[in-house]
Amino acid sequence: MKTIDLRSDTITQPTDEMIDAIAAAHKAGRFGDDVIGEDEVVHELQDKTARILGKEKALLVTSGTQGNVISLLAQTCRGEEVVVENQSHTFLFEAGSMASLGGLFPKPVEGIRGYISPTTLEKAISVDDAHYAKTSMVVVENTHNYAGGTITRPEQVQALAQVAHEHGLKVHCDGARLFNAAVGLGIKAKKLVEHVDSVQICCSKGLSAPVGSMIAGTEDFIHEAHRVRKRLGGGMRQAGIIAAPMIIALEKMVDRLIEDHDNAKLLYKRLVEIEGLVLDEPDTNIIFIDLRNFDIDTQKLSAELEKRGVLVYGGYGTRTRFVLNRMVDSKDVQYVADSVVEILGGS
Template identity: 45%
Template sequence: MIDLRSDTVTKPTDKMRQASLEAEVGDDVYEEDPTIKELEAKAAEVTGKEAALFVTSGTQGNQLAVLTHTKPGQEIILEEDAHIYKFEGAAISALAGVQPRPIKGTKGAMNPEDLEAAIRPDDIHFPETGMIGLENTHNQSGGTILPFENMKEIYEVARRNQVPVHLDGARLFNASVASGISVQTYASYTDTVQFCLSKGLGAPVGSIIAGSKDFIQRARKWRKRLGGGLRQAGIIAAPGIVALTDMVDRLTEDHKNAKKLAEGLDRLDGLTVENDVETNIIVLNVKGTPYTASEFVERLKEKGVLAGAIGPDSIRLVTHLDVTSEDIETVLKLIKGII
């Protein structure tokens, strides 16, 4: 099967498997796992933050940020299609006791003026604004890169109003490789940042949250409360070190394959690529075919290609390290046959 459902489906490389086998381990709840410490130190260096924390998933990293930055009864401002708002099971309300304040954006980017207007004044009737959340790349906009100037302007608004900024950077390395702007530069306009090791970087599990030493120490306690305190976790951290060392530059291949696939699909009657393909995600509209998105996904599966329906007429296709240029040619031929 050619699996284009997500970049989460990648298999660990041989080097990652070997790193797991040879990893030196200890009890990370006691902060005694040397491999975890090495990964966290490397992640802090890459992001330019004082400290970092290994977490089980991007969702856990985002929730730790909300729990650590905010207090129950506060509000967090997010773009209306943000992952934290739409795809994390209302955890911000269930766990942190905060409510979302969604703002309509353009390709995932909030207007700084709209955002500043949404920050609550000191009034007994209103919740306090506890956090501003950004997402880069923006998943629901098809892997769109958040404009750097937009990030800077929002950070300036946040500073004026003394509100912390958290970046859901699940695919931040995709944004960095595609834009030429370093991860550290992006992260400098945030208070905290989360990024996934288990998406484009290819590690089998895990994410990182980075920020100040004080923030990470408080987040570590929240991680324990959520059941995220791990023991001999170096076995799963070792592939993360390989991911940060070896797997960043090759993201360019995924972006090239995504553009190649998008260009080929756009040439086929009845199909329209809905997004500007900037990184590794394509949103394909099949309304011009005899099929709904779900039916089209089933036809693809019959032909040996996995994809995901994200709407009545829309399908998401994601390139990653296990999808080759030859696979792209095969997919285009199969889709041409279907329509």
């Protein structure tokens, strides 16, 4: 039985072209010690990323989590607070890194489909009084994972950034799936980060690279981020070995994300027919279904799907997540939909 893995887009395997790119760079003698700035492939990747994102400079980091915490630590001081959406990855799923590593105080606020409105932000900013922590940053997650791969549009980012900047706050974009947002809107990724001070993108999610994220911003920001990366043990030696597949990810894997979005829509069209099932139409490649009207719980649904060769994450209260990715085609999606119908129809 074939396994259809919808737990995450992080399960995507590298393409043959990515593996060939590593071998080609090795043969051409392009790898060097990146801690002392001597890896040509890393330089190429950093320059390319900065261009794609419309920022002065970019820096290779090991993961999305590391990229986010470096971005926060490089632009804040201990004891300051950071406004985060209350279901955001930086708040919920990064092991409290901003607090434990940066002495930062996360201030969670409620978003609308993951978006922090300018009014919500304005209310969350502490008054300048010695009793309060200074609010110094806000994080935008785009797309927003927990809200269901939702897109924050460029004009929404701009409106939020305007309020943030008026109050002296920095704006960081957790763009682990920024290219899903760009492809979903049919625009360039740089449009989505024009007004933010720093951005983190993941190449190891739907873009299928085996490892690696990038952060980007001004030259000054990257200069400081470089130091923080070193402090966190993120300096790597022949890092071109991970940069080579990341270059392929940025050059060749962005446009195909639309296939994952189309498959998500296909799955939605089938699942929305199930009476009592609560779900939103997907903006991109993530769908959550809510089992609140069913006797079956998410653990049981996951276990039943697993018996049929389908893997999903069921650990979100009454919600189960399906993440469409390159390893899954439209035939697989029909099979997944048939399986859910069969299980829920009998519950």
